[in-house]
Amino acid sequence: MLTMWIILAILTIIHLVLCFFVVEKYRKITKVMLLPILIIILIVGKCTSPLLYLALFFGWIGDILLISNSKKIFTIGTASFAIGHVFYLVFIISGLISSLKAQGQNIPYIPYIIGTVIFAIIFFIVASSILKKSVGYMAYVGAFYFILLILELFFSILAGKPLLALGFALFIISDATLSTTKFFKKIPREDFYVMATYVSAQSLIIASLLSLI
Numbered sequence: 001m002l003t004m005w006i007i008l009a010i011l012t013i014i015h016l017v018l019c020f021f022v023v024e025k026y027r028k029i030t031k032v033m034l035l036p037i038l039i040i041i042l043i044v045g046k047c048t049s050p051l052l053y054l055a056l057f058f059g060w061i062g063d064i065l066l067i068s069n070s071k072k073i074f075t076i077g078t079a080s081f082a083i084g085h086v087f088y089l090v091f092i093i094s095g096l097i098s099s100l101k102a103q104g105q106n107i108p109y110i111p112y113i114i115g116t117v118i119f120a121i122i123f124f125i126v127a128s129s130i131l132k133k134s135v136g137y138m139a140y141v142g143a144f145y146f147i148l149l150i151l152e153l154f155f156s157i158l159a160g161k162p163l164l165a166l167g168f169a170l171f172i173i174s175d176a177t178l179s180t181t182k183f184f185k186k187i188p189r190e191d192f193y194v195m196a197t198y199v200s201a202q203s204l205i206i207a208s209l210l211s212l213i
Contacts, residue, residue, distance in 0.1 A: 001044045008037045012199050019192040027191065028067050034199055035060040038206050045210045051091040052209060058084035059202065066178075071138070074182065078141055081175075085148040088205065092152060095212055096159045120147050135183045142179060149175065161212075167204030174198040 015030040039056050047053070058080045065077030124143045131139035149172050156165035174197035181190040 001041060004037060004041045004044055008034065008041070008203065011037065016192055016196055019195055020189055022189070031067065031195070032060070032064055035063060035202065038202060041206060042210070047210060049091060051087045052206070055084040055087040055091070056206070058087070075138060075141055078145055082145050082148060085145070085152060089148060089152050089155070091209065092155050092159065092164070096155060099159070116151065123147055123150070138183070145175070146172070161208055163204050164208035167201045167208060170197045170201035170204065174201055
């Protein structure tokens with residue numbers, strides 16, 4: 001498995017250099033090679049959970065789609081990432097529940113469910129209302145997407161997994177940077193900053209979740 005992590009690190013460095021110097025053709029090629037290596041790492045690590053494979057698969061589809069500059073394709077790519085995050089979230093929550101049950105602790109389902117629903121509704125209404133004038137219908141897609149990211153971060157902290165929480169925090173930074181440059185203001189070498197945080201996020205998430213299996 002160490003060999004695959006080294007290969008991923010080398011390819012990531014090559015990809016980030018291409019991003020920094022804006023070598024578009026080869027940047028796009030190396031971009032879609034990154035998540036398949038993480039999938040191989042799952043296989044080598046004898047991961048049997050389909051949830052993690054599906055999370056990475058839909059993330060990979062999102063990587064491919066987001067290469068396009070089309071806003072319609074961008075929306076579909078975002079939806080693909082959102083599906084991947086749903087699988088991550090289900091894996092984390094189910095793992096947290098199993099861990100608490102193994103420790104003989106009572107699980108306060110009702111307060112968490114009510115709190116999560118209230119948070120999601122308030123965040124969705126506020127975020128979509130603020131962003132609607134600037135990005136149109138994408139405000140609703142973006143609000144839902146960031147709800148998933150925040151919930152992943154919350155439950156990672158609740159599970160006492162700092163590396164996992166750091167991974168989702170980096171995911172939020174990556175996607176916030178991408179959204180800013182896509183809809184508000186271009187950031188010089190945005191691909192470098194987006195991918196540096198994105199690959200770090202996915203790597204930390206997989207490394208942390210593999211340790212739970």
